Amino acid sequence: MKILFQTLLKIVPVILLLLLGSVITATAQNAKLELDQLDALANRASETVDVKLDEHLIQITSKLFGKDPDEAEIRDLLKKLKGIYVKSFSFAKENEYSPAEIESVLAQLRTGGWSKIVGVTSKKEGENVDVYVMSVGDQVSGLAVVCLDPKEITIVNVVGPIDLDKLSELEGSFGVPDLDIARPKTKKDKEN
Amino acid sequence: MKTKLTLAGLMLALACSLPFSTQAGGDGFNEAVKTIEQFYHVKHQSIPFLARAGMKAARTAAKVRGGDWKRLAEAGSVRMVFFEDQTFDSRGQIASFKASLQRVLSGEWSAITQTLAPKDEEQCHIFVRAAGNKFHVLVITIERHEATVVQATVAPDVLAQLLKDPEGMGKSITDEATTRDP
Numbered sequence: 001m002k003i004l005f006q007t008l009l010k011i012v013p014v015i016l017l018l019l020l021g022s023v024i025t026a027t028a029q030n031a032k033l034e035l036d037q038l039d040a041l042a043n044r045a046s047e048t049v050d051v052k053l054d055e056h057l058i059q060i061t062s063k064l065f066g067k068d069p070d071e072a073e074i075r076d077l078l079k080k081l082k083g084i085y086v087k088s089f090s091f092a093k094e095n096e097y098s099p100a101e102i103e104s105v106l107a108q109l110r111t112g113g114w115s116k117i118v119g120v121t122s123k124k125e126g127e128n129v130d131v132y133v134m135s136v137g138d139q140v141s142g143l144a145v146v147c148l149d150p151k152e153i154t155i156v157n158v159v160g161p162i163d164l165d166k167l168s169e170l171e172g173s174f175g176v177p178d179l180d181i182a183r184p185k186t187k188k189d190k191e192n
Numbered sequence: 193m194k195t196k197l198t199l200a201g202l203m204l205a206l207a208c209s210l211p212f213s214t215q216a217g218g219d220g221f222n223e224a225v226k227t228i229e230q231f232y233h234v235k236h237q238s239i240p241f242l243a244r245a246g247m248k249a250a251r252t253a254a255k256v257r258g259g260d261w262k263r264l265a266e267a268g269s270v271r272m273v274f275f276e277d278q279t280f281d282s283r284g285q286i287a288s289f290k291a292s293l294q295r296v297l298s299g300e301w302s303a304i305t306q307t308l309a310p311k312d313e314e315q316c317h318i319f320v321r322a323a324g325n326k327f328h329v330l331v332i333t334i335e336r337h338e339a340t341v342v343q344a345t346v347a348p349d350v351l352a353q354l355l356k357d358p359e360g361m362g363k364s365i366t367d368e369a370t371t372r373d374p
Contacts, residue, residue: 042287048308050290057302057320057355064352092311173356175305 030112031134031142031159032083037104041089041153044096051086051175055159058084061174074169081160086175087153094150102148105155109144117164121182122147129181131164143167145179154179220319221343223296224332225273228339231289234278236341264361265344266326270369275339286310293317293332301330305358312336318362320351327351331362342369 042048053061062078065071091097108114114132122129127149134142143162147154156176158167170176225236282289286308294303301319308315313336321328323345331342344365346354354361 039287039290042290042308043284043310046309046311048306050303050306051358052303052305053355054302057304057351060348061352061355064349175358 031144031157032085033105033108033144033155033157035085035087035105035155035157038087038089038102038153038155041097041101044091045089046092047088047090049086049088049175049177051084053084053174055082058082074173077162077166077169081158081162083157083159084170084174084176085157085159086177087155088177089153091151096151097153102146102153105146109146114142114144120164122180124149124180127152129179131181133163145181147179220297220301220321220330221271221273221341224293224330225341227289227292227296228275228332228334228341231292232278232280232282232334232339234275234280234339236273236275264350264365264368265346269345271343272369273341277337278339280313280334280336280339282310282313284310286315289315290317297330304355305362307359316359316362318354318358320354329354329362329365331366333362333366340366340369342366344369 039050058078058081062075065075065078089097109116109130109132113134115135117131117133120129120131127147129148130146132144132146133140134144140161140163142160143156143158143164145154145156145167154177156167156179158170158176164181167176167179168181171178229235290306290308297303297319301321304318304320306315306317313334315332315334317330317332319330319332321330326345326347329344329346329351331340331344333340333342342365346365350361354365
């Protein structure tokens with residue numbers, strides 16, 4: 001009986017760790033938004049861009065970065081990411097899409113652990129930018145940027161630990177467009 | 193006599209089944225070509241082997257953005273098909289074509305980037321899959337009157353560059369496969 005108890009004492013923490021690991025993994029996976037339902041917009045859009053880089057592809061890329069010191073930061077960032085997904089639709093005329101058509105994406109961001117970062121704006125005139133983060137404890141497990149313009153929809157979804165500042169390092173590469181986001185001012189910025 | 197007939201029948205059946213089994217168990221390239229043909233009602237043009245080899249030998253380098261001139265595709269690895277002087281009209285259903293392409297290539301191939309401009313009937317689809325310690329890249333480019341399907345084997349460092357700049361590298365791979373050096 002004593003041996004059984006001692007064995008249980010050894011096994012239980014391992015099982016708990018495994019369970020915790022699987023919960024964290026499941027949460028990280030949830031940071032991936034379902035975006036394929038937007039594809040119908042492609043028939044009306046003047047241009048559509050769809051980028052899908054999964055964890056496997058990102059890891060291959062990260063291993064090949066780093067020889068150049070300038071790229072070391074991107075390599076460290078990529079190492080932790082589990083996916084980069086971008087969908088962008090440009091329209092010839094204004095209001096060629098209705099808000100209902102992107103509701104399926106916005107609904108995912110209203111639930112499932114996402115929270116909106118307040119104070120983020122776009123530097124482009126007439127464009128609304130909303131940035132959402134998904135967190136597990138102190139750790140960010142995903143980021144979503146929704147840019148809506150009367151003639152353009154852009155959705156960027158990065159799965160993994162990334163913050164808004166690091167996202168700027170990806171802009172212009174890996175299919176992530178230049179988002180022109182004006183970050184909210186921090187206390188430090190305000191003091192200066 | 194009966195045995196000979198049975199044997200001949202079996203041989204004939206085997207001979208007939210071979211090309212079909214090769215097609216059925218296809219590797220994505222033929223399926224992508226077939227999808228284009230069925231959706232757009234077009235027919236690809238075969239390029240004679242010698243002409244193709246000549247083109248590949250002539251083309252030795254492509255520009256990697258921000259890097260040195262280097263060959264992208266592994267030597268002898270390029271497969272390609274052209275569609276020339278034909279009409280590619282998606283009839284307002286370009287999203288269906290994209291979905292069909294994704295469906296036939298799903299499983300082994302992963303779509304990296306797909307760009308569509310239906311009003312100009314321009315599209316570029318880039319898919320990738322593992323091939324041992326290298327990678328196969330499938331680049332499908334469609335314009336209003338022509339299209340190209342290129343499959344090339346690339347080293348991991350080329351793939352990394354491709355992922356960093358999918359559109360630019362996809363174009364470079366197609367250029368390398370189809371352009372003759374001056």
